[in-house]
Amino acid sequence: MLSFYQTKKIECGVDEAGRGCLAGPVVAAAVILPFEFYNSDIQDSKIISENQRYKLRDIILKEALAWNIGISSVETIDKVNILNATFLAMNEAINGLSLKPEILIIDGNRFKNQTDYEHICLIKGDSKNLNVAAASILAKTFRDDIMNLLDFEYPEYHWNKNKGYPTMKHRDVIEKIGLSKYHRKTFQCLPPKNLFSEL
Numbered sequence: 001m002l003s004f005y006q007t008k009k010i011e012c013g014v015d016e017a018g019r020g021c022l023a024g025p026v027v028a029a030a031v032i033l034p035f036e037f038y039n040s041d042i043q044d045s046k047i048i049s050e051n052q053r054y055k056l057r058d059i060i061l062k063e064a065l066a067w068n069i070g071i072s073s074v075e076t077i078d079k080v081n082i083l084n085a086t087f088l089a090m091n092e093a094i095n096g097l098s099l100k101p102e103i104l105i106i107d108g109n110r111f112k113n114q115t116d117y118e119h120i121c122l123i124k125g126d127s128k129n130l131n132v133a134a135a136s137i138l139a140k141t142f143r144d145d146i147m148n149l150l151d152f153e154y155p156e157y158h159w160n161k162n163k164g165y166p167t168m169k170h171r172d173v174i175e176k177i178g179l180s181k182y183h184r185k186t187f188q189c190l191p192p193k194n195l196f197s198e199l
């Protein structure tokens with residue numbers, strides 16, 4: 001059962017989506033739910049269906065005391081690396097909140113805090129903490145919306161289905177037609193060729 005980390009301070013959950021993708025931005029979300037709020041359907045976005053995520057997003061947006069989204073572009077990812085780009089998106093999401101939190105609960109084991117708020121890192125926080133799970137749902141659905149829009153521009157990569165993740169079909173298309181402007185050039189978009197096959 002997911003719960004708040006503690007109830008003595010205004011708590012904000014922070015999570016991201018898209019770190020492991022070959023294309024598209026990384027998106028972070030920050031969410032502050034009221035202490036009296038509970039919904040047993042809110043879970044780590046990775047373990048619930050797409051339909052559930054969008055239904056829960058509507059609930060979270062309606063019930064949250066505050067929420068915000070941060071985005072780091074492909075250009076930023078290639079310039080500063082994916083980890084730092086993720087931190088930038090998280091800080092953007094936090095700093096744009098309409099309500100100031102008193103403690104940040106960050107999913108994962110590292111965070112470069114560029115805010116004035118106390119933070120803790122919680123490994124697998126999206127499966128332990130209600131605010132972080134809510135943030136994971138917002139980050140995932142808003143990023144999926146972006147990839148669905150980019151799919152109209154580059155339908156051959158099937159981003160409406162793979163969302164930019166390194167599926168076999170996605171990599172097959174890259175091998176056939178190359179990279180788009182939305183692919184991360186600093187990522188290994190194709191697996192290394194077997195050197196022994198050329199001997």
